[in-house]
Amino acid sequence: MARRRGLTEDEKQLWSRVARSAVPLHGSGKPACPDSFADPAKTSSPRPVKVPAVTPPMAMPSPDPGRSRPLRPATSYHPPQSPAEHLAAAPVRMDHKTHKRLKQGRLRPEARLDLHGMTLAVAQPELAQFILSCHASGLRLVLVITGKGRSGDHGPLPTRPGALRHQVPHWLHMPPLSAVVQQVTAAHVRHGGEGAYYVYLRRRNCIV
Structure with missing residues (x-):
């Protein structure tokens, strides 16, 4: 590497005049003489600036495809009510x-009709005639026997x-009954239990 040449006397005097007339931009220090410039190769490297580490945002867990839909509560099976439960x-x-007293079996029916073994077509007019006749006679409590049938039919x-x-x-x-x-x-x-029904009739002067 070639050695750097120094300034001559004339160049030093010229630099001194220029330096005296120069106004520094920052601070009050005087311009340094070119001879005092440090060799760029010997200057120390600037301190590295510490950059604060940025914590990456926490990644949200991906939804489980198997549980993307809400679970439905299990429904239990409720068998339909029997006629006795409905009544x-x-x-x-x-x-x-x-x-x-009626539910306890402590009242005695005044008349009874046995429909057991009849078809629906035959039983309906028989029931209507019986009920209307009993009401016309002033009876209040009658018994209609239907039979229990077989469970699960x-x-x-x-x-x-x-x-x-x-x-x-x-x-x-249903009308007219x-x-x-x-x-x-x-x-x-x-x-007769669930194979029969108590039918409590209105008074003859209380027809609705």
Whole structure:
């Protein structure tokens, strides 16, 4: 590497005049003489600037594809209500004390009709004639026997065993019988249980 040449006397005097007339931009220090410039090769490297580390944002866990949909609660199977259960949930439209005695089997029916073994086509007119006749005679409590049928029987309603047990309460709550029937309740076991119904009739002057 070639050695750097120094300044001559004339160059030093010229630099001194220039330096005296120069105004420093920062601070009050005087311009340094060119001879005092450090060799660029010998100057120390600047200190590295410490850059604060940036913490990367926390990655959100990816959703589990197998659980992307909300789980539905398991539903339990509720078998349909029997005619006796349906009637038990119906509102009481008669004297509560009399109704309690009726359910306990402590009231004796004044007349009875046995529909057991009849088809629906034959049983419906027989039921209508019986109920209207009893109401006209001033009777209040009658018993209608339908039979229990067999549990778990299926098939068309007109021919299914136990069809009368399901249909008779509907007929009693439909015109023309609904106008004279006040309450229908499953009979006590001493009068046939779920294979028969107590039918409590309105008074003759209280037809609705």
